[in-house]
Amino acid sequence: MISKFSFSENTVGFILSGRVDDTIIEKFQSEILDKLESFDKINLYLEDNGIDSFSLSAIFNEIQFKMSHANRFSKIVLVTDRTWIKFCGDIEGLFMGAEVTSFTTEKRLDAMNWIAA
Numbered sequence: 001m002i003s004k005f006s007f008s009e010n011t012v013g014f015i016l017s018g019r020v021d022d023t024i025i026e027k028f029q030s031e032i033l034d035k036l037e038s039f040d041k042i043n044l045y046l047e048d049n050g051i052d053s054f055s056l057s058a059i060f061n062e063i064q065f066k067m068s069h070a071n072r073f074s075k076i077v078l079v080t081d082r083t084w085i086k087f088c089g090d091i092e093g094l095f096m097g098a099e100v101t102s103f104t105t106e107k108r109l110d111a112m113n114w115i116a117a
Contacts (some may be wrong), residue, residue: 008116010035010074013045021055025062032069041074043115044098048080048110066096073098077115081105 003015012035014028025039035042066073078089078100093100103111 008043010039010041011045013044013047013115015047015049015061017048017050017052019052019055021058022061025065028062029065032065033056036069036072040070042060043075044077045111045115046076046078047105047111048078048082048085051085054102063092066092070095071097075115077111078102079105079108079111 012031014031015025032042032044067109073096076089076093076096078086078101080086081104089100089102099116103114
């Protein structure tokens with residue numbers, strides 16, 4: 001499941017839970033592309049709210065999308081308590097033209113402040 005929200009004009013946020021598959025990733029990408037129509041660069045807030053699993057095709061689709069739009073992101077933040085998701089974000093950050101960081105769910109408000117600053 002995916003829930004979308006926005007707390008600043010150039011920032012889009014998603015709360016993800018359950019199984020993340022191609023359908024979820026397509027919704028995710030569509031929302032990002034809509035935001036990119038209005039802004040040269042955007043910020044992306046991603047929060048893990050009980051992600052069960054990722055389909056392999058969803059992972060590849062998501063990586064390919066972010067890499068093809070890498071120069072269009074200013075900041076990306078991951079909010080999660082899971083080390084493996086944080087690690088994936090750290091690896092992704094090596095290839096992105098954006099600042100990428102993570103916060104624990106306890107520090108969710110700090111993450112929101114960081115992404116909106």
